[in-house]
Amino acid sequence: MAKPVTPRFCASCGGALLATKGLNAGGAPFVCSSCGLPVYEDPKVAAAVVVRTEEGILLLRRAQRDRAYGKWILPGGHVDRGEVVLEAARREVLEETGLRVEMTGLLDVYSYTNYPWVLVVYTATANGGRLRPSPEALEIKAFNQEEVPWDELGYESTAHALRDYIARLS
Ligand SMILES: [Zn+2]
Incomplete structure (x- = not known):
């Protein structure tokens, strides 16, 4: 089975994503380091x-x-x-x-x-x-x-x- 991957780049601006480690108030696991877009991994x-x-x-x-x-x-x-x-x-x-x-x-x-x-x-x-x-x-x-x-x-x-x-x- 393929290894799980985490998203690395923002779909909106291409900026690098950062793991929020739970610090993001909206609950998103990732946030764009460039534009601030929260990134969710939905079911x-x-x-x-x-x-x-x-x-x-x-x-x-x-x-x-x-x-x-x-x-x-x-x-x-x-x-x-x-x-x-x-x-x-x-x-x-x-x-x-x-x-x-x-x-x-x-x-x-x-x-x-x-x-x-x-x-x-x-x-x-x-x-x-x-x-x-x-x-x-x-x-x-x-x-x-x-x-x-x-x-x-x-x-x-x-x-x-x-x-x-x-x-x-x-
Ligand atoms: Zn972005």
């Missing part, structure tokens, strides 16, 4: 969806070559700046699976200590489109709740969301 927001089809819960095997490569994940992805989170979730499902969905609710929001992502997970039922392979998935498959591949899930959050979803069904 990234992602949206994912537990999609129920007639065959079961839709999971896809991740095709992107990172630590979750080949593991099963929920359809989802990052939310663009200015995009409505629910719409991002709907868009990602369509892009990754070809299915249109009817959103049925918010499952939960998942975040972890020292983890840069905040994941918003919705529930939905498939209501149109056609399941088709996408470059983002090695395979797409529906699992009934007894078949979920718990040992082959891509992320901790995938397991937590599926566990919460299944708990609601009973």
